[in-house]
Amino acid sequence: MKSPKQRFGVLEYLIFTALIAVIFCLCVCVGSVNIPLGKTLSVFQNALSSLVRQYLFHQPALSPAETVSSILLTVRFPRVLCVALTGASLSLAGAAMQGLLKNPLADGSTLGVSSGAALGAVTAIAFGIAFPSLPFAGTMVMAVLFAFLSLLIILGLALKLDRTLSSHTVILIGVIYSMFVSSLMSIVITFAADRVQQITFWTMGSLQGKGYKDALILFAALLLFGGMILLHARELNAFAVGEENARHVGVNVRRVKLVLLIAVSGLIGVCVSIGGTIGFVGLITPHLLRMLTGPDHRRLLPACLFGGAGFLMLSDLAARILLRPRELNIGIITSLAGAVMFVLIFYRTRRGRSC
Amino acid sequence: MKQSVKRTRTLAAILTAAMLWALCACGGDAGQNPAEGAPSSVSEQENGAGQTSSVTVTDMMGREVTLEEPATRVVALTASDCEILYAIGAGDTLVGRGTYCDYPAQVSEVPVVDSGSETNLEQILALEPQVLLMSTMSQTEEQAKQLEEAGVHVVISDAQDIEGVYTAIEMIGTLMGKQEEAAGVIQSMKDTFSQIQEKSSGDGSQTIYFEVSPLEWGLWAAGNNTFMNEIAEMMGLKNCFGDLDGWASVSEEQVLERNPDYILTITTYSGEGPLPEEEIMARPGWENVTAVKNGAILNLQNNELSRPAPRLAEGAKMLYDFVYGEE
Numbered sequence: 001m002k003s004p005k006q007r008f009g010v011l012e013y014l015i016f017t018a019l020i021a022v023i024f025c026l027c028v029c030v031g032s033v034n035i036p037l038g039k040t041l042s043v044f045q046n047a048l049s050s051l052v053r054q055y056l057f058h059q060p061a062l063s064p065a066e067t068v069s070s071i072l073l074t075v076r077f078p079r080v081l082c083v084a085l086t087g088a089s090l091s092l093a094g095a096a097m098q099g100l101l102k103n104p105l106a107d108g109s110t111l112g113v114s115s116g117a118a119l120g121a122v123t124a125i126a127f128g129i130a131f132p133s134l135p136f137a138g139t140m141v142m143a144v145l146f147a148f149l150s151l152l153i154i155l156g157l158a159l160k161l162d163r164t165l166s167s168h169t170v171i172l173i174g175v176i177y178s179m180f181v182s183s184l185m186s187i188v189i190t191f192a193a194d195r196v197q198q199i200t201f202w203t204m205g206s207l208q209g210k211g212y213k214d215a216l217i218l219f220a221a222l223l224l225f226g227g228m229i230l231l232h233a234r235e236l237n238a239f240a241v242g243e244e245n246a247r248h249v250g251v252n253v254r255r256v257k258l259v260l261l262i263a264v265s266g267l268i269g270v271c272v273s274i275g276g277t278i279g280f281v282g283l284i285t286p287h288l289l290r291m292l293t294g295p296d297h298r299r300l301l302p303a304c305l306f307g308g309a310g311f312l313m314l315s316d317l318a319a320r321i322l323l324r325p326r327e328l329n330i331g332i333i334t335s336l337a338g339a340v341m342f343v344l345i346f347y348r349t350r351r352g353r354s355c
Numbered sequence: 356m357k358q359s360v361k362r363t364r365t366l367a368a369i370l371t372a373a374m375l376w377a378l379c380a381c382g383g384d385a386g387q388n389p390a391e392g393a394p395s396s397v398s399e400q401e402n403g404a405g406q407t408s409s410v411t412v413t414d415m416m417g418r419e420v421t422l423e424e425p426a427t428r429v430v431a432l433t434a435s436d437c438e439i440l441y442a443i444g445a446g447d448t449l450v451g452r453g454t455y456c457d458y459p460a461q462v463s464e465v466p467v468v469d470s471g472s473e474t475n476l477e478q479i480l481a482l483e484p485q486v487l488l489m490s491t492m493s494q495t496e497e498q499a500k501q502l503e504e505a506g507v508h509v510v511i512s513d514a515q516d517i518e519g520v521y522t523a524i525e526m527i528g529t530l531m532g533k534q535e536e537a538a539g540v541i542q543s544m545k546d547t548f549s550q551i552q553e554k555s556s557g558d559g560s561q562t563i564y565f566e567v568s569p570l571e572w573g574l575w576a577a578g579n580n581t582f583m584n585e586i587a588e589m590m591g592l593k594n595c596f597g598d599l600d601g602w603a604s605v606s607e608e609q610v611l612e613r614n615p616d617y618i619l620t621i622t623t624y625s626g627e628g629p630l631p632e633e634e635i636m637a638r639p640g641w642e643n644v645t646a647v648k649n650g651a652i653l654n655l656q657n658n659e660l661s662r663p664a665p666r667l668a669e670g671a672k673m674l675y676d677f678v679y680g681e682e
Contacts, residue, residue: 031606031608032606032608032609033606033608033609033611033612066643067611067612067614067643067644070611070640070641070642070643071608071611071612071640073640074639074640075607075608075611075640076608128627195625198571198572200572201571201572201573204573206573208570208573208574208606208607209570209571209574209607209638211639320606320608324606324609325596325598325599325605325606325609326599326603326604326605326606327573327574327604327605327606328604329573329604
């Protein structure tokens with residue numbers, strides 16, 4: 001067997017990009033409403049030429065006059081974009097947490113970080129916490145803040161119980177924390193009974209009705225926080241061997257840990273504040289990809305960007321078309337797929353350890 | 356394995372909660388009940404002297420309930436039953452009400468008991484009612500049995516269509532000894548509906564979209580077997596989601612494609628931000644929808660068209676006036 005490559009090569013980037021491009025096109029071309037492929041192409045062609053006219057020749061933009069172009073350009077395309085960015089973010093955050101905690105089951109949803117973020121968002125909605133001039137920054141800031149606090153609480157508690165931060169302790173505390181948070185959420189709901197629907201939405205997760213503005217925010221978050229994680233791939237490798245080892249090879253353990261925790265909370269918080277809690281993406285995709293790329297984070301992390309985006313786009317596609325013209329919550333699809341995968345992964349790691 | 360089991364349980368709990376919420380939000384017209392069209396025979400037994408004292412009703416689950424005399428202490432768990440009680444002039448017999456009962460305004464002075472999945476028998480028994488009015492959703496068989504054993508008569512009202520609402524009003528009227536008032540309420544509903552039906556010029560070519568949950572919370576539309584659908588048909592409008600059963604979550608794309616001529620939203624205004632109809636007007640991509648182009652969006656936010664109660668007629672009238680203009 002060849003020794004695994006250390007870096008994510010140009011060829012691999014090309015392959016993954018091509019794959020994601022194919023999935024992206026598929027998700028834009030197929031949806032709740034059937035639109036012939038030729039029509040889809042002509043709509044995008046017109047949109048492109050209108051953009052060119054607008055920016056190169058400063059002619060007024062033509063607003064889409066047809067239903068089909070509204071569906072494609074203002075509903076489906078930005079939504080697929082948001083889904084891809086959310087998938088990439090959550091998957092990257094999951095991979096980073098798994099590496100940092102040396103725990104194959106770590107993920108925003110298993111640790112309760114997503115629930116924490118949702119609680120933050122819900123609190124902001126229920127008590128009308130908002131910053132004037134930034135319409136939905138209130139929910140976002142609260143979601144990020146609560147995600148970070150949740151991580152600190154969970155890890156703090158786990159450390160008190162078990163210095164090695166073993167899977168069992170961390171996951172158990174994560175589950176207990178999730179339950180605690182859901183009861184807090186119920187309390188918040190009692191205070192804001194008129195917003196139950198809105199709040200329930202946060203716990204289910206959906207990217208219905210998301211636009212270009214949301215995509216831009218997700219992209220900025222991925223650039224900032226995702227970049228922080230990607231730049232620490234080497235340190236994550238050192239952590240994977242052990243914290244002692246990391247210290248020995250010259251990693252500033254405290255600083256790196258803090259940076260990664262902030263990045264993870266940032267990613268999860270922003271994703272939750274836009275799409276609600278979408279579970280298991282950060283758990284499944286890194287695991288699947290690890291089988292492909294090996295454990296080296298320099299290869300795993302970029303692969304997660306692509307894999308997470310692809311997985312979530314396909315889940316969203318399923319949510320949109322399985323029960324046409326009805327629509328499922330994307331969280332239902334990922335949780336269905338994720339719960340099964342979770343059991344499989346747990347089973348495999350347990351068996352691997354005993355032999 | 357323990358963890359994964361827990362995980363699944365949490366999931367199950369979340370899903371169940373969501374489903375319950377969805378069901379509760381339906382306010383009783385989900386149309387999934389097999390008891391639809393239950394025997395509507397309402398009889399009154401007269402004793403030897405010809406004096407009406409004991410009353411017998413067959414409730415909407417087909418159970419026969421006999422009271423020695425018309426009820427004077429009632430607990431009603433569903434909002435629609437409260438509305439019916441007030442409509443037939445029996446509001447003063449109400450000694451307890453469910454959480455979501457909010458109409459008419461004076462119902463808020465009646466003590467609250469938990470309803471739905473949190474129905475609490477002790478709370479109900481403490482109010483010493485003779486009759487508990489509830490729908491099939493909010494009760495379990497054991498709970499009903501326990502209440503019967505404690506001497507409270509459980510009467511189920513479960514209207515799935517307008518005909519069912521008449522049955523419920525008639526049944527409650529008999530129960531309260533208010534048959535005449537009940538007949539009056541039913542007659543006035545029937546009059547309103549038949550007027551609407553006569554005057555409406557629609558031939559089913561124009562479509563209406565009933566939005567029961569806005570885009571922000573995930574779109575839900577009222578489909579077939581809902582009061583809204585029945586009323587749309589009455590005035591010659593075609594429900595553009597008539598192919599779905601009950602309330603259903605729908606894709607945004609579908610609404611754009613089906614291009615409704617009218618939109619009725621039942622979203623309650625939260626008091627801040629744009630009004631529900633303004634919010635729909637401002638949705639990106641919706642500018643080509645006929646209803647948005649013409650500003651033909653109506654907001655009925657007081658459950659007029661979602662509850663099996665006498666106010667359905669008012670709601671229908673409001674929709675009629677909106678579509679065909681007031682006289």
